[in-house]
Amino acid sequence: MLLDTFETQGLLFNSNFKDSAGSGLQAYRGDLVLIEGEVADAMGRRKPPLATMVGAVLLADAAHLKFIAGSLDEIAQLNAFIAKYQPFFAPGMGALLYVVNIAKPMQVELAGIHFVLLPLADGLVWNELVDELRLEKSDFKGQSSGEKVVTLYKAYQDYRPRCENVPFDVALTQVTDAKRAIYGAV
Numbered sequence: 001m002l003l004d005t006f007e008t009q010g011l012l013f014n015s016n017f018k019d020s021a022g023s024g025l026q027a028y029r030g031d032l033v034l035i036e037g038e039v040a041d042a043m044g045r046r047k048p049p050l051a052t053m054v055g056a057v058l059l060a061d062a063a064h065l066k067f068i069a070g071s072l073d074e075i076a077q078l079n080a081f082i083a084k085y086q087p088f089f090a091p092g093m094g095a096l097l098y099v100v101n102i103a104k105p106m107q108v109e110l111a112g113i114h115f116v117l118l119p120l121a122d123g124l125v126w127n128e129l130v131d132e133l134r135l136e137k138s139d140f141k142g143q144s145s146g147e148k149v150v151t152l153y154k155a156y157q158d159y160r161p162r163c164e165n166v167p168f169d170v171a172l173t174q175v176t177d178a179k180r181a182i183y184g185a186v
Helices: 002-008 077-088 125-132 145-157
Strands: 012-020 026-035 051-060 065-072 089-099 106-110 113-119
Touching: 002 012, 002 026, 002 051, 012 145, 026 077, 026 145, 051 077, 051 125, 051 145, 065 077, 065 125, 065 145, 077 089, 077 106, 089 125, 089 145
Parallel strands: 065 089, 089 113
Antiparallel strands: 012 026, 026 051, 051 065, 106 113
């Protein structure tokens, strides 16, 4: 399975779970490495990643990503995501990303994929997705972790965002100086 390959390559980081989602699908929640850290020693171990997609929600079959959601610190990191993962994009892959430094919601087409980009500096991706797709707790009742991701994916297929389509070069100019809100121990 594709997500097993990602795990073996060290691309899944701060994992919440990787689980079967039925019908030859696997689901994952956690962070997804965009830019790997440098090799730290002769055994090939790596330093922490330089950039990750925070709170990633993935649904994949044996060879392709069918759905991706998560949070990027900067819209420019979308280039790193595409460079690393484009060979694994399924035709029509669903993609909804929260971006910390964008000024307003927008949609862009890149690498043959329609990306919905929403601003978010503070919040949890999963909770925001559930709200954005108008799902309720009862929609997930009795489901496994993987099945919950499938439910989210099915709701995304009927999702019609109400934000403008812009060329990616224009999207890159519509940024703010917002930074991710990080909370630590008190």
